Amino acid sequence: MDEYDSTGEGRAARRDEAVRAAVEQGLLGPDSPVVGLLDVTGIRESAAELRAAFDEVTAPGTPVLHAFAVKAAPLVPVLRLLREEGIGAEVASPGELALARAAGLPPALTVLDSPAKTPAELREALALGIAVNADNPQELDRIDALMRSAVSRSPLGIRVNPQIGGGSIGSTSTATATSKFGVALRDEGAREWVVRAFLDRPWLSRLHAHTGSQGIPLSLMIQGVAETYTLAEEINRSIGRPQIDTIDIGGGLPVNFASDVTAPTYREYARALREAVPGLFDGRYGLVTEFGRSLLAKHGTIVARVEYAKSAGGRPVAVTHAGVQVATRTVYVPGSWPLRITAYDGKGRPKSGPEVVQDVAGPACFAGDLLAEGRALPLLEQGDHAAALDTGAYYFAHHYAYNSLARPGIYGFVPDPQAGGVRFATVRDPQTIASIVAESGGAHVGALTTLHAPGSH
Numbered sequence: 113m114d115e116y117d118s119t120g121e122g123r124a125a126r127r128d129e130a131v132r133a134a135v136e137q138g139l140l141g142p143d144s145p146v147v148g149l150l151d152v153t154g155i156r157e158s159a160a161e162l163r164a165a166f167d168e169v170t171a172p173g174t175p176v177l178h179a180f181a182v183k184a185a186p187l188v189p190v191l192r193l194l195r196e197e198g199i200g201a202e203v204a205s206p207g208e209l210a211l212a213r214a215a216g217l218p219p220a221l222t223v224l225d226s227p228a229k230t231p232a233e234l235r236e237a238l239a240l241g242i243a244v245n246a247d248n249p250q251e252l253d254r255i256d257a258l259m260r261s262a263v264s265r266s267p268l269g270i271r272v273n274p275q276i277g278g279g280s281i282g283s284t285s286t287a288t289a290t291s292k293f294g295v296a297l298r299d300e301g302a303r304e305w306v307v308r309a310f311l312d313r314p315w316l317s318r319l320h321a322h323t324g325s326q327g328i329p330l331s332l333m334i335q336g337v338a339e340t341y342t343l344a345e346e347i348n349r350s351i352g353r354p355q356i357d358t359i360d361i362g363g364g365l366p367v368n369f370a371s372d373v374t375a376p377t378y379r380e381y382a383r384a385l386r387e388a389v390p391g392l393f394d395g396r397y398g399l400v401t402e403f404g405r406s407l408l409a410k411h412g413t414i415v416a417r418v419e420y421a422k423s424a425g426g427r428p429v430a431v432t433h434a435g436v437q438v439a440t441r442t443v444y445v446p447g448s449w450p451l452r453i454t455a456y457d458g459k460g461r462p463k464s465g466p467e468v469v470q471d472v473a474g475p476a477c478f479a480g481d482l483l484a485e486g487r488a489l490p491l492l493e494q495g496d497h498a499a500a501l502d503t504g505a506y507y508f509a510h511h512y513a514y515n516s517l518a519r520p521g522i523y524g525f526v527p528d529p530q531a532g533g534v535r536f537a538t539v540r541d542p543q544t545i546a547s548i549v550a551e552s553g554g555a556h557v558g559a560l561t562t563l564h565a566p567g568s569h
């Protein structure tokens with residue numbers, strides 16, 4: 113197989129074509145001033161690269177399930193596309209499970225994690241035969257009760273936190289000493305409790321760890337997997353049989369937001385893992401992975417019209433239609449989540465010209481609603497477009513309803529060599545104003561004025 117194009121040059125060229133075509137075909141214009149675009153070709157390439165990377169390092173016949181972390185891009189057509197590319201789903205709420213089912217994902221390709229599963233969620237998952245990783249002893253009690261009352265085909269495991277420390281972004285570091293996730297392995301008595309839990313329950317067959325996401329160095333991720341593997345070996349030794357048959361290594365591969373280059377690649381991670389933990393790949397264990405951001409981030413682009421271009425205190429400011437509602441993390445924590453911005457003209461063609469330090473602002477009514485502050489770009493003018501790159505995960509699919517700003521439409525695209533252009537498909541319709549009113553209690557307009565204590569009035 114060809115080595116994956118990690119330079120991203122092909123992707124950048126497709127993106128430019130798609131922006132131009134979105135303007136030309138009217139997806140983006142004065143009345144629909146912000147859209148999300150998804151590069152279908154790129155998503156397929158990343159999925160294939162992920163599968164190839166692990167195929168190369170695992171013993172022949174090793175069962176490997178790549179379960180896409182649905183929270184990274186909770187869009188039914190995306191889940192269906194990934195399914196077609198051989199990728200399952202990791203879900204963490206009733207809504208995410210429903211999305212996976214709507215996309216046609218079978219239970220065998222679905223994994224349920226979440227720190228707050230209700231009895232009803234657990235019952236449904238076990239009835240369907242979906243894999244579940246218990247987060248804590250109380251959850252395991254609930255699973256015990258369900259296992260006594262009905263048979264289940266669900267592969268069941270325990271999530272552990274190897275407590276190896278965090279990365280550069282606190283909010284996405286899940287393996288700190290006090291993280292809310294999983295059984296904190298280094299706490300007193302915890303390791304012994306986990307070993308005992310497996311000894312007492314012959315149906316427990318998996319161990320799960322997800323040591324964090326963006327900002328975690330590769331070496332720390334690898335250490336987390338290594339410690340989980342060591343624990344599995346210890347448990348199987350003390351039971352005297354390979355009761356743990358699958359290790360779920362989580363997701364978390366960081367994404368390079370600084371250029372089009374994919375770094376690190378899945379191949380680099382898989383090879384480094386095999387180097388550090390060879391026993392995990394010798395065929396005794398099946399594998400589950402749960403990548404989210406690294407599968408989708410680089411394949412999404414937010415494109416917004418510049419409504420006004422102004423100047424304040426000597427600083428040019430482009431007021432666009434993309435801000436906190438589509439780039440929430442970047443607006444609130446710009447230091448941890450900077451985004452690349454590119455400038456396009458009114459026809460969607462890349463803008464050239466001297467770079468000018470300017471602010472790229474969003475439409476929301478608070479001063480901090482900036483996509484980029486003091487960024488050097490060709491000067492954005494009224495009617496131009498600003499694109500926020502690498503926003504395919506945790507951005508436009510994660511709408512934040514500030515100022516009742518409408519959810520933008522999301523469109524997938526592929527190059528169309530015949531027409532010499534680009535073909536689009538709707539992934540999600542733009543939200544209508546009527547739906548904003550309905551979702552904001554429109555059906556209950558008099559609810560509060562007609563609510564009285566008995567006897568008053």
Ligand SMILES: *Cc1c(COP(=O)(O)O)cnc(C)c1O
Pocket residue numbers: 181183184202225322324325326362363364365402403404405406
């Ligand atoms: C969020 C999450 C993932 C995906 O993380 P990425 O950084 O998007 O790859 C995987 N597993 C679990 C349990 C998660 O919470």
